[in-house]
Amino acid sequence: MLSIDLPAAFGFMPNVVAQLGTFEIPQGLNLENILVYSPLQHDLISHLLTLGVGAMAVGFVYFLTTKRQSAPAYQPSSVLSAIVMVSAFLILFRQLQGWQSAFAFDGEVWRLTDSTFSNGYRYLNWSIDVPCLLTQMLFVVNVTPAKFRKTRTRFVASGLLMIYTGYIGQYFELTSIPWFMLWGFISTIFYVYILYLVGNLIFRSREGLPRPAYNTMGTIWWVILISWTLYPLAYLVPLGWQFFPEWGGWAGVTRQFLFTVADIFSKVIYGVLLTSAAQACSVEAGY
Amino acid sequence: MLSIDLPAAFGFMPNVVAQLGTFEIPQGLNLENILVYSPLQHDLISHLLTLGVGAMAVGFVYFLTTKRQSAPAYQPSSVLSAIVMVSAFLILFRQLQGWQSAFAFDGEVWRLTDSTFSNGYRYLNWSIDVPCLLTQMLFVVNVTPAKFRKTRTRFVASGLLMIYTGYIGQYFELTSIPWFMLWGFISTIFYVYILYLVGNLIFRSREGLPRPAYNTMGTIWWVILISWTLYPLAYLVPLGWQFFPEWGGWAGVTRQFLFTVADIFSKVIYGVLLTSAAQACSVEAGY
Amino acid sequence: MLSIDLPAAFGFMPNVVAQLGTFEIPQGLNLENILVYSPLQHDLISHLLTLGVGAMAVGFVYFLTTKRQSAPAYQPSSVLSAIVMVSAFLILFRQLQGWQSAFAFDGEVWRLTDSTFSNGYRYLNWSIDVPCLLTQMLFVVNVTPAKFRKTRTRFVASGLLMIYTGYIGQYFELTSIPWFMLWGFISTIFYVYILYLVGNLIFRSREGLPRPAYNTMGTIWWVILISWTLYPLAYLVPLGWQFFPEWGGWAGVTRQFLFTVADIFSKVIYGVLLTSAAQACSVEAGY
């Protein structure tokens, strides 16, 4: 267990240290656990997580019931979306339960109980979702089998490396800014590479697609670009909080808000768009 | 955390203040949490929420098993109803659990524990349901693809604006009547616009429909008009309670009663009526 | 909250009053909560509720997997049975959970905790089940579409009135015998009317049916008559207990026993019989 080394690392933020007093932050704790929340803040997070859970359940029903409306060649895209829904439903349900058992209301604010809240569940879970989401696209655009395999391998490898390096980094979010930033930086390299791969794929391989699918692929690019970028922003929230500790419980709200919006766009909306592109291709192919 | 500013805002209701004494209501708490409940009142709410949960489960089975009885063009209506059922089932289950863990029986009345009850889950969840419910109608009435897309966009946009403004407003229900009323008013503007869109759609586009479907669409208009209006009434309950604080736990009962009746009519009954209209159209179309 | 007014109402039962001492029964509490239970009694109720839960789950699988064995015209009967199973499964699961959290074992007997047990869940849930169960029959017997609609309306209306008046009445079971009896009486009027409708329907409309279905409809009459009558008997248990307070925990056992037997016969056995009648009709119709 490390004492909080922020001042040593950056030489500023005396107010953080003041607020925390002599309290030593044990290694691995997430920011959410050292904050207190007004009912407004606490409920907002509960509502957001519950919205996420509902969105994934709803997405699951949608992807399963519309699978048959695409030609067989495109159906793996629906299956992969359904898989992502199952996985994200479980993880968000876990986050919600964790949130509810980690804090208790004392009539004024919500304070930590003998349980904690952790964002790390999400990271390990992305090891399932990110490979699925990226691979999924390959079933809709026009690629040769060889390119399919090659791109898939790159997607999976760089996706996992991005996630695992970020996962390590987030353990330092309260106890060591340098390590936190270093791992975040390494993760970002893989992230940029993935964006490069995706952009390349979309803008090169959508050529053969029918008009509506062609356009949809363009929208998908923006959906990915924006929604994926919310994850590193959520990662950075503890840094922002150390600059503005008066941010208080709103820091927690911001992070869960970013995660929820990112989850809904990068998984559900993305999947719906890809399905609609697949349907356009199926119509064109006379299905 | 704000102290309760009602007297400042309206200059009346000394009895509320008296009852609350020096207790400061923390921002964001819902009315339900500052009331105590007789067993009769507490159980009534439990029963109502459980009825809602059951109705959604039952609706889910109904919409899935009857989907095939409509022609393919109308089946998205059943899928959307099924989706709404899943989403509402989850949210009502959450409300029920929240209700049960937020209060404990002391041999006389039920009092708040170290957990709270929140209505806000519902609002965020409506962001899923309202777009689905409104879009659903478009699959049954006679509209051109262009009108379909245009109306859908308006439905989704005004629906989300109605919900999110109301969501903000409900956080002020105990701490600031002016803000509470202002956001409620803005929300109502969008609500009225939605009703206008719906009325227009129903009474213009049902023309081509076979007789029974034509009539059912008329019934649907009234179901929507009445059941949707129960939601703003539920929103207003804390205002009523401040005029008649002796209303006590019955205020909580009234709100959950309004929500439950509204949920059953605007989701289940509405979906059943739309399905029956779709079946009438399918028969006419020789399916 | 009312003090117990039984002596005022009837002028007898001093022993009840003696047992309760100065304890004031809060309005709306069910009899089960003011009793203590030996392990034998407590477990019996747990077992019965669990049996009910299992029976509904099992029925659900049965009705879904045998649906296709009836001709399409009869399949709505299976769907309605499946719906009833889902609804009853949820409610009985809730009863079981409520039972388990409402009492704790002190090494000798089970005593009330800071939670309570309530039968009222059942009533509100019957608003789903009773209309389904009655309507279901109309798909199997021989009725004209006009008679179908007319009878269905009567079934639903009188069913709901029977339930809601009984629901009001049960809230008085410990605090006011006169109101308890009055509402029970009104409920019984609707009950008798439903029996009249059912008898009429069965004995008039089974004429056209093939032999085995004709006979089964006769059995169904008796199953309904007897099993439905167990519900008002369960309703009356608190009255019996006031005459024989030494009945103690067995009063609770009796009520849950009556409910469970009634549930299994009026929902599962009834549905199985109706399915077998429908299959006989399907065979006759050459399906």
Add this chain to the structure above:
Amino acid sequence: MLSIDLPAAFGFMPNVVAQLGTFEIPQGLNLENILVYSPLQHDLISHLLTLGVGAMAVGFVYFLTTKRQSAPAYQPSSVLSAIVMVSAFLILFRQLQGWQSAFAFDGEVWRLTDSTFSNGYRYLNWSIDVPCLLTQMLFVVNVTPAKFRKTRTRFVASGLLMIYTGYIGQYFELTSIPWFMLWGFISTIFYVYILYLVGNLIFRSREGLPRPAYNTMGTIWWVILISWTLYPLAYLVPLGWQFFPEWGGWAGVTRQFLFTVADIFSKVIYGVLLTSAAQACSVEAGY
């Protein structure tokens, strides 16, 4: 509540009485509750119950996915197995939960909390499973419709009588050996009669079956004979414990071990064997 009357009944076992001291065992408690468990013993039971839960879930998937591999005449056997799986899954899950909430670890041993463990759930649940398991066989062997109906009635009647008499008996396992033995004896009479019916059925009606099915029916006989006999052995555990109280927590382990092995063989293995016999018959019938 009775004080323990064992010495009065048999005039021996002073050591039991010594161990229990002045503690009066309340009527209806199962043996498991008056024992303490080492971590080894406690975990063994948890593992066994969890194994049972897993076996039933796995069986459910198996019977549903292999149903179509038998000719339609044999498919009811798969449906009945699936039903038994659902029912047993629920009951074993309940046992597991009950086990986990009934005891707490004090750093040395597991001791009773304010909840208890009960085996009686199983008995009431057998009222669903035993009729299904016995009836199931009739769909595979060669019987006339008349014999089918007659045997089924006998199976159901004697099965229920065996179970309910045993259920009564087990309530006396700690408080009255004579009653315990009497009801156990009556139950055994029905058990022997069932075995007679089953043996008769198998060895007379397997004649027409193809070779592999013929052999499998023989195996089934032994599976039933042995696995069913484990249930009365589990019933007798408390008697054994009174002779050897130093058996301690191992008595509880033994009972749950017997129940789990019996459940897996009499439900899952039995169902798999019957399915394989049905498949052999289907192949022979050219399906």
Add this chain to the structure above:
Amino acid sequence: MLSIDLPAAFGFMPNVVAQLGTFEIPQGLNLENILVYSPLQHDLISHLLTLGVGAMAVGFVYFLTTKRQSAPAYQPSSVLSAIVMVSAFLILFRQLQGWQSAFAFDGEVWRLTDSTFSNGYRYLNWSIDVPCLLTQMLFVVNVTPAKFRKTRTRFVASGLLMIYTGYIGQYFELTSIPWFMLWGFISTIFYVYILYLVGNLIFRSREGLPRPAYNTMGTIWWVILISWTLYPLAYLVPLGWQFFPEWGGWAGVTRQFLFTVADIFSKVIYGVLLTSAAQACSVEAGY
């Protein structure tokens, strides 16, 4: 309950004894329970178990939705994978719940509550999974029915013996190294025999397979060899900890890490590879 006899057995490790002080370890407790965990360590284990749960859920959807893409002869492989997913999902969910209720956070570290964590659930569950996983392979490679049956019998028998001897051994992991090592050794004999059988099967029977399936079978061999070997490594963790007690909570993390990686590779990845081999064979067979 045994006092810890390690020094007696090996004559070393005074530091372990020192750390444990006079504390007597009750028989059957797993290593995880006598350690304390930093938030980092505790969360890592929670994340890993949750990842496992998600992977099994996702695998279940995958195997069910892709079943039809193999020729009927290979479909039992998909069914068996689905069965393994169900079983492993339940067990890992149990592990996760057990983990969460066994420890509480005191602001610094997580300490044992009045519940415990146990790895033994896994072993009993392997009695379901190992036979399924091994048998599954036989549906894909080229074997005669006779060889199929013979190999299956050997697989099941040696699999169960490996598991049950290991299960016994793990109960001694804290209280008797000699017994722990002895049972582990016996288990390893069966393990080596299974590896021999598997290697033999793969390298002899893949001859007839089409090229891609032939190659995949080679990969499968390595996946099995490596992932299965992680289980005995996890078994040995308590031994390692006794040499390096300063390993502390990381010993627990290592064990759950090994189990999770092993579970994902030996069940999900293995199943996916086998499915792809089956699809290659199906294509070759003109399906």
